[in-house]
Amino acid sequence: MTANECQLCGPGRRRFFTGLAALAASSLVGVPSVQAQTGTPVVAPGHDWIDVHHHLVPPGYMSQVPSDDAVPGASATPRRALDNWTVAHSIEQMDQTGVATSILSISNPGIWFGDNAKARKLARDSNEYGAKLVSSYPGRFGMFAALPLPDVEGSLLEIAYALDVLKADGIGLYTSYGNKWLGDPAFEPVFAELNRRKALVYTHPTTADCxxxxxxxxxxNVVEYQTDTTRAMAEILASGTASRYPDMRIIFSHAGGTMPFLIERFIGWARSPQISKNLPKGLKYELDRFYYDTAQTSNSVAMGALTKVVPDSQILFGTDYPFRTVVEHVKNLTECGVFDDKRLGEIGRGNALALLPRFRT
Incomplete structure (x- = not known):
């Protein structure tokens, strides 16, 4: 494929493939060891970071999660990290690195374990606890509310309660439920409602039943999480969900999964008549509208690739705490060699403020 054929090649992005090769040939990832990040606080001057990928564990949540053997995908969840979560440690991590605000969400294995009524209660209890933290620590926390999907009716009720009563900052979804990915017709009523409300939608990977x-x-979590994010993105594009609901803003975790690496295949796929009819403004337009966080991808290879595909305005700071530390993500981003201080300011705070303007003060 030539540069002229590349639909995604705009100013500063025409050398995607050669640039990625150069990144891979240089320092492979450039991720400092965790051990080197637990001493002196690491702060990028002038950046009051906003972490959009920061998990919470409500009281009693872990007791509601069945054993790993009973939960699809739960074996990939480092339960020790969730068991040891505390509000105090979240704030300690934030303070060590100059993170002003973290947007809280429930990690996988999520909310729904086969019983709609129990899932509705767990979602409500989790969201009310999250809202309590937001209220108790003004400016330090926001919240992406959990839904009891694949229970669509219960999810519509929880969207209304979370956004209207609890004043959540957005809604959290998983990339798949069973063997259905986001964009599947089964979830159409949920996306229609989120679009009507112009909601901010945060997505977190999980493991599909397949x-x-x-x-x-x-x-x-080594391979499938990134792949599940890519599958969800592809389904949202292929089904026309992205183009049909333009007022809904979607964040994809972990730099968009494997999408940046697979961009040449995405381009060819999107040219087919079956897919292009659902992308009336083109693939580039939709990819440039999505948002992508830096959680577990704060290294030169991943960030170098992502910045060749989408503009900086679509990249948000995320840490995946408590599975990874806030400290190492700030250190990695500031030292990976991809961003200067101005760009770090945009990714660390400015871009998030465009989506979450209440945190300006």
Whole structure:
């Protein structure tokens, strides 16, 4: 494919493929060790970071989560990190690195474990606890509310309660439910309502039923999470959900999964008549509208690739706390060599403020 054929090649992005090769050939990822990040506080001067990928564990939540063997994808969840979560440690991590605000969300395995009534209660209890933290620590926390999907009716009720009563900053979804990915017709009423409300939608990867326990020695969080994010993105594009609901703003975790690496395949796929009819403004337009966080991708290769595909305005700071530390993400981003201080300011705070303007003060 030539540069002229590349639909995504705009100013500063025409050398995507050669640039990615150069990144890979240089320092492979440039991720400092965690051990080197636990001492002196790491702060990028002038950046009051906003972390859009920061998990919470409500009281009693873990007791509601069945054993790993009973929950699809739960074996990939480092339960120890969730068991040890505290509000105090979240704030300690934030303060060490100059993170002003973290937007809280429930990690996988999520809310729904086969019983709609129990899922509705767990979603409500989790959201009310999150709202209590937002109220108790003004300016320090925001919240992406949990839904009891695949229970669509219960999810519509929780959207109304979370946004109208609890004043949540947005809604959190998982990339798949069972063997249905976001964009599937089963979730159409939920997306229609989120679009009507012009909602901010945060997505978190999980493991679809199809792809559990494929390799005994390879945990799903190594490969499947990134892949599930890519599948959800592809489904949202292919189904026309993205173009049909232009007022809904979507954040994809972990730099968009494997999409940046697969961009050449995405371009060819999007040219087919079956897909292009659902992308009336083109693939580039939709990819440039999505948002992408830096959680577990704060290295030169991942960030270098992402910035060749989408503009900086679409990149948001995220840490995946408590599975990874806030400290290492700030250190990695500031030292990866991809961003200067001005760009770090946009990614660390400015872009999030465009979506979450209440945190300006």
């Amino acid at each position: 792809c559990r326990n494929l390799q005994a020695a390879v945990s799903p």
